[in-house]
Amino acid sequence: MPIQSASDQTSLRGLFALPDDMLYLDSAAHGPPLKTVRAAAQAALQDSTTSWLGGIHWRADVERVRALAARLFDNDADAIAMVPSAAYGLSVAARNVPLQAKQAVLLLEGQFPSNLLPWRMRCAEVGASLVFARRHAGQDWTSAVLDTLDAHPDVAVLALPQAHWRDGSLLDLARISDQARARGASLVLDLSQSLGAMPVELDAWRPDFVIAVGYKWLLGGYGMAWLWAAPRWREHGQPLEHGWMANDRDALWQADSRGDVLPLAGARRFDADGVCDAMRLAMAEAALRQVLAWGIADIAAQLQRRTVALDDALERNGLSALRTHHHAPHICGVQLPPQRAEAVKRALSEAGIVSTMRNNCVRIAPHLHVDITEMARPIEVIAKAL
Ligand SMILES: Cc1ncc(COP(=O)(O)O)c(C=O)c1O
Missing domain, CATH: 3.90.1150.10 (Aspartate Aminotransferase, domain 1)
Incomplete structure (x- = not known):
C-alpha cells in the first residue's frame, strides 16, 4: 500500500x-x-474485462481518472481533457488563443520545443512573430519576461513554464500574469516540469490553457498528458482533430451518418482519440492517487x-x-x-x-x-x- x-x-x-x-x-x-504504477499497468493488460477499449467499465474509468487529475487544479473535471503529449495540448492552445498579423508570442529563450513549434506554426499562419525573453547575467526569468513585455507592446500571447526545464529556474507567474492581463494578452502554461511537484495557483495566474505531461512529476506513463482549459475555451474552443470520443456518440451514430456533432461537456471537447486505453488509464490512476495522497x-x-x-x-x-x-x-x-x-x-x-x-x-x-x-x-x- x-x-x-x-x-x-x-x-x-x-x-x-x-x-x-x-x-x-x-x-x-x-x-x-512507482511499483503501484507498474502493477496497475500489468493488471490492466491481463484483465480481459478492461484490456479491451470499450470494455464495460471504460467510460466510468475515463471519468474517474479525469476527476483525479482535476484535483491537481480546481477540482472541476469539466476543465480537464486527456491528450497524448504536451506538444498536442500546446497545439490546441496555439490553435485557439487570438493572434493576428503583426502581433507577437512571447517565449523564453531555450524553451522546450513542444512549447515553441506550435507557436512558430501559428505565427507563420497569421503573419505574427515570436519574441524571446533573454536573461542577462544575474537576472531572473521574471524580470526578463517583464522587460520583454515592456519592449514589445505587440505581444498578444505568453506561452511559459513555471520552472525552466534545463535548470529549474523559477518564474513568478502571478506577477507576469498581472502584466499580461493588464494588456489583454492570453497566457498559456506548459507545466510539464512542475505539475505534481509544485502547487498550481489558478486564481493568481488566470491562464487560458495549462498543459502538462503525465510521465514526469506526475509519475504516470508515457502518452497521457493533461490539458486544463479556462471556462471560455470549454464553451467555444476548437479541437485539433475531430474524433468520436470527444463528441456525443448517440448523436453521431445516426444510421444515415449525418448525425449532429455535439462536443462533450467542458474541456472534454479537446479529448484526443487513441489516448485512454485501459493500460494508460490504470497507470495514470495509480500515479495520481499516490501523488495526491502525498x-x-x-x-x-x-x-x-x-x-x-x-x-x-x-x-x-x-x-x-x-x-x-x-x-x-x-x-x-x-x-x-x-x-x-x-x-x-x-x-x-x-x-x-x-x-x-x-x-x-x-x-x-x-x-x-x-x-x-x-x-x-x-x-x-x-x-x-x-
Ligand atoms: C518543458 C517541457 N515540456 C514538454 C515536454 C515533453 O513534451 P512532449 O509531451 O511534447 O514530448 C518536456 C520534456 O522534457 C519538457 O521538459
Missing part, C-alpha cells in the same frame, strides 16, 4: 522500482517508476530539502558559483565550465548517477526515493572531475 507521508524516508525508497546501485536524479526526464505541498517541501542539500554540498566544496539561483524546489542545475562538461558527464555516469546535461548544465531532479544524505554524492563526483 502507498504510504501517506512524503517525509517517511525509510519506506519511500521501497515504493519505487529502481536498481540499488543507481542514484536516479532525472525525474525531469522521466519520473521514477499532497503537492508536502512533495514540494520534501524535494526542496533535497535540492537545498545539493546547494549546501556545492558550498562546502567551494563550488557555489556553479549553482542555480532562485530555482524550483525540485529541479536545480550545476553550470559547468564548458571544457570540463564531458569529463563530468562521464564521471557521473561511471558513478551510477543518472542525470541530464544540457548546455553544459547538469540538471539535478530528485524524487522522494532519494535520501537527503545522497544529495552530496553528485557534487563530490563533480568536484573531483572538474
Whole structure:
C-alpha cells in the first residue's frame, strides 16, 4: 500500500522500482517508476474485462481518472481533457488563443520545443512573430519576461513554464500574469516540469490553457498528458482533430451518418482519440492517487530539502558559483565550465548517477526515493572531475 507521508524516508525508497546501485536524479526526464504504477499497468493488460477499449467499465474509468487529475487544479473535471503529449495540448492552445498579423508570442529563450513549434506554426499562419525573453547575467526569468513585455507592446500571447526545464529556474507567474492581463494578452502554461511537484495557483495566474505531461512529476506513463482549459475555451474552443470520443456518440451514430456533432461537456471537447486505453488509464490512476495522497505541498517541501542539500554540498566544496539561483524546489542545475562538461558527464555516469546535461548544465531532479544524505554524492563526483 502507498504510504501517506512524503517525509517517511525509510519506506519511500521501497515504493519505487529502481536498481540499488543507481542514484536516479532525472525525474525531469522521466519520473521514477512507482511499483503501484507498474502493477496497475500489468493488471490492466491481463484483465480481459478492461484490456479491451470499450470494455464495460471504460467510460466510468475515463471519468474517474479525469476527476483525479482535476484535483491537481480546481477540482472541476469539466476543465480537464486527456491528450497524448504536451506538444498536442500546446497545439490546441496555439490553435485557439487570438493572434493576428503583426502581433507577437512571447517565449523564453531555450524553451522546450513542444512549447515553441506550435507557436512558430501559428505565427507563420497569421503573419505574427515570436519574441524571446533573454536573461542577462544575474537576472531572473521574471524580470526578463517583464522587460520583454515592456519592449514589445505587440505581444498578444505568453506561452511559459513555471520552472525552466534545463535548470529549474523559477518564474513568478502571478506577477507576469498581472502584466499580461493588464494588456489583454492570453497566457498559456506548459507545466510539464512542475505539475505534481509544485502547487498550481489558478486564481493568481488566470491562464487560458495549462498543459502538462503525465510521465514526469506526475509519475504516470508515457502518452497521457493533461490539458486544463479556462471556462471560455470549454464553451467555444476548437479541437485539433475531430474524433468520436470527444463528441456525443448517440448523436453521431445516426444510421444515415449525418448525425449532429455535439462536443462533450467542458474541456472534454479537446479529448484526443487513441489516448485512454485501459493500460494508460490504470497507470495514470495509480500515479495520481499516490501523488495526491502525498499532497503537492508536502512533495514540494520534501524535494526542496533535497535540492537545498545539493546547494549546501556545492558550498562546502567551494563550488557555489556553479549553482542555480532562485530555482524550483525540485529541479536545480550545476553550470559547468564548458571544457570540463564531458569529463563530468562521464564521471557521473561511471558513478551510477543518472542525470541530464544540457548546455553544459547538469540538471539535478530528485524524487522522494532519494535520501537527503545522497544529495552530496553528485557534487563530490563533480568536484573531483572538474
Ligand atoms: C518543458 C517541457 N515540456 C514538454 C515536454 C515533453 O513534451 P512532449 O509531451 O511534447 O514530448 C518536456 C520534456 O522534457 C519538457 O521538459
